[in-house]
Amino acid sequence: MIEPKIIRENYSEVKKNLLKRQQPEIIEKLDTWVNNDKEWRKLKQEVDELRQERNKITEEIKIAKANKKDITKLLDKAKKIPQTLKEKEETTKKLEEENKNILMTIPNLLDESVPYGVGEEGNIVIRKWGDINKKDFEVKHHGQLAESLQVADFKNAVKIAGEGFYSIKGDLALLNMAIVQYAIEKLTKKGFTLVIPPYMMNRTAYEGVTDLNDFENVMYKIDKENQYLTATSEHSLTAMLMNEIIDEKELPILQVGYSMNFRKEIGKHGLDERGLFRLHQFDKVEQIVFCKPEDSAKWHEEILKNAEELVKDLEIPYRVLLICTGDIGTVASKKYDIEVWSPREEKYFETHSLSNCTTYQATRLNIKYKKQNGEKEYLHTLNATEVAIPRMLRAIIENHQTKEGTIKIPKALHPYMLGKKEIKLKK
RNA sequence: GCGAGGGUGGCAGAGCGGUCUAAUGCGGCGGAUUGCUAAUCCGUUUCCUGAAAGGGAACACGAGUUCAAAUCUCGUCCCUCGCGCCA
Numbered sequence: 001m002i003e004p005k006i007i008r009e010n011y012s013e014v015k016k017n018l019l020k021r022q023q024p025e026i027i028e029k030l031d032t033w034v035n036n037d038k039e040w041r042k043l044k045q046e047v048d049e050l051r052q053e054r055n056k057i058t059e060e061i062k063i064a065k066a067n068k069k070d071i072t073k074l075l076d077k078a079k080k081i082p083q084t085l086k087e088k089e090e091t092t093k094k095l096e097e098e099n100k101n102i103l104m105t106i107p108n109l110l111d112e113s114v115p116y117g118v119g120e121e122g123n124i125v126i127r128k129w130g131d132i133n134k135k136d137f138e139v140k141h142h143g144q145l146a147e148s149l150q151v152a153d154f155k156n157a158v159k160i161a162g163e164g165f166y167s168i169k170g171d172l173a174l175l176n177m178a179i180v181q182y183a184i185e186k187l188t189k190k191g192f193t194l195v196i197p198p199y200m201m202n203r204t205a206y207e208g209v210t211d212l213n214d215f216e217n218v219m220y221k222i223d224k225e226n227q228y229l230t231a232t233s234e235h236s237l238t239a240m241l242m243n244e245i246i247d248e249k250e251l252p253i254l255q256v257g258y259s260m261n262f263r264k265e266i267g268k269h270g271l272d273e274r275g276l277f278r279l280h281q282f283d284k285v286e287q288i289v290f291c292k293p294e295d296s297a298k299w300h301e302e303i304l305k306n307a308e309e310l311v312k313d314l315e316i317p318y319r320v321l322l323i324c325t326g327d328i329g330t331v332a333s334k335k336y337d338i339e340v341w342s343p344r345e346e347k348y349f350e351t352h353s354l355s356n357c358t359t360y361q362a363t364r365l366n367i368k369y370k371k372q373n374g375e376k377e378y379l380h381t382l383n384a385t386e387v388a389i390p391r392m393l394r395a396i397i398e399n400h401q402t403k404e405g406t407i408k409i410p411k412a413l414h415p416y417m418l419g420k421k422e423i424k425l426k427k
Numbered sequence: 428g429c430g431a432g433g434g435u436g437g438c439a440g441a442g443c444g445g446u447c448u449a450a451u452g453c454g455g456c457g458g459a460u461u462g463c464u465a466a467u468c469c470g471u472u473u474c475c476u477g478a479a480a481g482g483g484a485a486c487a488c489g490a491g492u493u494c495a496a497a498u499c500u501c502g503u504c505c506c507u508c509g510c511g512c513c514a
Contacts, residue, residue: 044476048483055483058495062445071494078494202504204488226504245437247455370437374456374472 001103001364003378007034017109020116020325029102036099043092050088054081104212108360110325111297111334117324123337124324129308130317132341139344142397143275145405146172149425154275164266164280166390171423175396175409176283176389178416183285183310183387184256190306192256192287197236199260200227208242208365209235211330217265233257234383237288242365245376251369252291252299256386259284272345276390276397283389289382292369293359296380297334300356303384304336307352310387313412316395317341319348333358338385340395351391354384 007014011034018026057078064071115124146152151172157165168176184194206219206228215221220229230236237257246253266278287303289296304320311318323335332355339348359378362368369379400408406424409417 041476044483048476051483054494058445061494065445075494081494247437370455372456 001360002106002109003359003363004037004103006109008037014109018106020110020114021107021328022118022326026106029106033099033102033106036095036102040092040095040099043088043095047085047088047092050081050085054078054085057081101212104364105330107330108333108358110328111356111358113322114328114334115322115324116326118326120327122324122326123321125319126322126336127308127320128317129312129319130315130341132317132343134346135343137403139398140401140405141271141275141344142394145397145401145407146275148405149407149423151423152275162280164268164278166276166279166281168276168393170426171417171420172393174417174420175413175423176393178409178413179314179387179389179392180258180283180285181416182313182413184258186310186313187254187256187285187287187306187386190254192254195233195237195255195257195288197230197233197240197257197259199230199236199262201230201236201239202226203228205239205242206235209239209361218263220262220264229262230259231263232261232284233259233286234288237286238361238381238383239365241290241367244367246290246367246369246379248292248369248371251379252289252295255288257286257288259286272342276394277349279390282391285386285389287382287384287386289380290362290367291380291382293377293380296356296358296382299380299382300334300336300354303382304338304354307338307354307384307386311338311340311351314392314396314410315412316392316399318351329355331355331357331360333360340391340399342395342398344398349391351388351395352385355382357381357383 002014007030015027015030018030057074061071061074061078064074115122117123143152143154146168147154149172151168151170153167153169157167188194200222203215203226206215210219210231214231215228218231222228234257236259237255241253260281260283262281264280266280268274268278287306289299289303291299308318308320318338318340321337321339323329323332323337328335334356336352336354337350338352338354340351341347342349358380361381362378367379367381368376370376396410397407400410402408406422409421409423414421
């Protein structure tokens, strides 16, 4: 959520910025908010004045009583106030809530460097890495190959859990753990702290970190409980600092979250998105940064570098996209995606998303930092995929499969693979 | 889950219907003093609104009683101790 103060003080700039998103309804919301806000402030004044009056009379009663004077007149006067006050308080509160909800649906202000564009096509490729030349054999579908090597069992996973669930076993499961271990080790060495969060969050905390529509579309609610399964560790790690004031000296806070993630809405279109691509449950290693506003741009580049390094180490061809105004989403002020190469489909698919959320999440969650001089300000939050495991497994299976139908393990993962360098059929 | 006790400012901790403008202590920040440090002293240290003066709110959260609630009542959440259950 954008800080109300900023909209009040720089309305025209905010409007100009939001216009870049090419969604007229956002501007409508902005204007509604501004009008409501004016009214709310007026009402607040009135309420405060009424309260002041009440406080005065209350004080008079106290004094009169102490002096043993007659207080019936004062009491009559006082008795009238609560009714009017209550009515006004209710309208004020209602308006306040309404306006907060509007504000929550207004997206973040965009960074200057975000390119103008309509939809996905407007995204800009800023870097490419790796060899994407055609292989001299037919690349097999990752899920089918894994099943034929007896390291995945989609059929039985679906049997017991339903569509959108998977099971991997043997060396592929080992590879899963190897990637996790590798990613965590890499980030830990760079100063990130490993955090394993709860996989469920209550409604209040969750409202601080997600779009309200997500409660209907994305999140699984626990029956009869006030809890939701988390869709990413970004949510839990960020929400954990809710209502906290962090000393400037403690920034930046660098965290690497590892969690199982649960998502209701996954879509699914065709063979190549079957298998390890769109899932109701998957594990992911995530980078989270809390920092001072002036440092967030630098950290954005840093976490991009971390993610790129990992993909390079796994020897997967990839490209980096700078997401345009038409495709950026609500929360981010600036966003990069990493897409990796699918030699089977001969196109890139998305594996990483890296956002600088500036003060947007911090404002909603009320996370501030205290400066040396005692002033308090909202800090900046960034989140980035380090590696979403199933998608990376798909990339590895596709890019490192051999003519003979085995899967080579990238060298970087050898130390975590119990001596195995290849996944092949057990005799 | 049951029983008992409890949740007060950054922390510790008093207050238990109107003197709460929340005591006191510690810590933080600013300043004074001082060869340096320490000690001492003064100020400041929640949020909203307002250009400011000011006003308002806040004692876990929500509702209620009252002219008036940190203080009384109810509900929810959380913590501590004991019992029960459990990987």
